[in-house]
Amino acid sequence: MLPCPQCSFPIPGDSRTCPNCGVDLALLALLAERSYLAGIPKTAPLPETPDAFVPRIGEYLIEKELLTEDQLQAALARQKELAGKGERLLLGQTLVKMGLVSRETIDQTITSQIIELHAALQEANRTLEARVSERTAELKRAMNRLTELNQLKTNLISNVSHELRTPLAHIKGYVELLEEEELGDLTLEQGKAMSVIGRATVRLGHLIEDLIAFSTASREGIELKLEAISIAEMAREIIDRSKAKATQEGVKLRLSVGKGISPVQADPEKLNWVIYQLLDNAIKFTPEGGRIKLWAEQVNGFVTIAVTDTGIGIPADKLDEVFEPFHQLDGSPTRRYAGTGLGLALVKQIVEAHGSKIIAESMKSKGSTFRFELPVRDDEIET
Ligand SMILES: Nc1ncnc2c1ncn2[C@@H]1O[C@H](COP(=O)(O)OP(=O)(O)O)[C@@H](O)[C@H]1O
Ligand SMILES: [Mg+2]
Structure with missing residues (x-):
């Protein structure tokens, strides 16, 4: 016995309605068939969609040897003909009308189809879940990799900034000595040039301090003295x-x-x-x-x-x-x-x-x- 698609109650194979929730299984099948016909292009079925796992009613009846290929073709032709006259029937209804298959057989077939559809849906859900967890794992790996790369970048910034500090201190020291003319008199032009150099070194110093502060905070977090x-x-x-x-x-x-x-x-x-x-x-x-x-x-x-x-x-x-x-x-x-x-x-x-x-x-x-x-x-x- 298979579970009812609506309430999961086990239903006997020949039921027309679910003994538990009372849902009309034929009606559910009809809706399923409609959405299948509307949604899936016949030429390129998507293997991931559950409908694709369940054959259409005609193919299903042939598979179960309840209908021959010729009979199916005849019914399809009749269905088309009726549609031309404005009478739209589903294939199942046409088959019954033509006396090719009994109503009971159609009902049972539809019930089996619903059940298969339900099983296929569950299978598709499982596949989907597996894919989601696969993707999540992939994203996690990418994220870890990025965190590692970020860490490397921060380390590099930190090392380079510290390396820049020492030579900059020397430059600053000499610029001050020159500006104050401790190493000899400067011409007016030279004095101006020295003060430009002086300001530029101060700015460079600020940039280096920013870099060091940033990399330290990124690596060690921020410690507060409140x-x-x-x-x-x-x-x-x-x-x-x-x-x-x-x-x-x-x-x-x-x-x-x-x-x-x-x-x-x-x-x-x-x-x-x-x-x-x-x-x-x-x-x-x-x-x-x-x-x-x-x-x-x-x-x-x-x-x-x-x-x-x-x-x-x-x-x-x-x-x-x-x-x-x-x-x-x-x-x-x-x-x-x-x-x-x-x-x-x-x-x-x-x-x-x-x-x-x-x-x-x-x-x-x-x-x-x-x-x-x-x-x-x-x-x-x-x-
Ligand atoms: N008050 C502001 N008005 C307009 N843009 C701003 C302002 N503050 C910050 N920004 C924008 O944000 C960016 C980042 O700011 P910040 O991290 O202080 O870097 P920086 O000052 O070194 O450029 C600036 O380059 C600027 O584009
Ligand atoms: Mg700024």
Whole structure:
């Protein structure tokens, strides 16, 4: 006995309805046949689809020697003829009408077909499941491989950056000596050239420090030294440090930290770095005449820290990308903006290490806001 396709109750071979759920087996078969006829092109059956495992009713009756090939052809011709007159019959109905097969035989055949179809469906499901787990395993292997490759990349970056530190320290030392004319007087031209070299080495130093910070964080994770921090004080210091750059770029800086913001719980050095990066980006990606605001506000035990600019903005579909390491929206060799594309990747890691989330909101050509929340220190929360 085979299970009913609807309720799985075992049904005797000659049943017309399921003794348990009462479903009309012939009707189910009819629906199955219709969908089979509608869905599967006869010339190219897909072996994966269960219908393909079950022969059509005519072929089935021939196989069981209940019908001959000639009789089937005659019935098909009759079916076509009737259809031409507007009377649409299924093949089974035509066979009964022509007296070639009894109604009982047709019913039994249909029931067997349903059951076979059901078995085929189960088989197809099993194949599908096997394929899914195969694909999952493949994806897992690819993922592991990528993780390995990423690790190799991080190691390489880390090694190279450390190797660059030493020669750069020598260059810096000598540039300072030359600039201060400790090694002899310089002409005006030479003095200018030395200060260009000096600024370039400082920038190179920052890039190397970013690379080292990023690779260390990727390999070892981020270790936090949490303390109570006054956002107002930290923000003021960062604004002071960024003023020269803002003036040089022709943008206005504004600080807006609400009165009475409570101290937050964070790692001071890392938080300072994060805010500085956000402000640095805002200055860098805001054209002359633009405005930048570093602001903070406190709502229910959380302080939001944010940088808003009126700069070039980021297209909505790129908002996630900017947090990926080495990702810069203008990655062309002739790009206008300096940087490694590591700032935001590290910002994200640090903010997340604090249990928070960095959120970017932006409109192309209008400006951007980068913000995150930090909890107020426990002992500051009013009870
Ligand atoms: N305030 C901003 N306005 C517009 N684009 C920004 C802003 N901040 C970041 N971006 C985009 O995100 C990219 C990644 O930023 P970041 O990781 O800090 O790298 P970098 O500053 O070295 O280019 C930038 O190159 C830029 O395309
Ligand atoms: Mg940056």
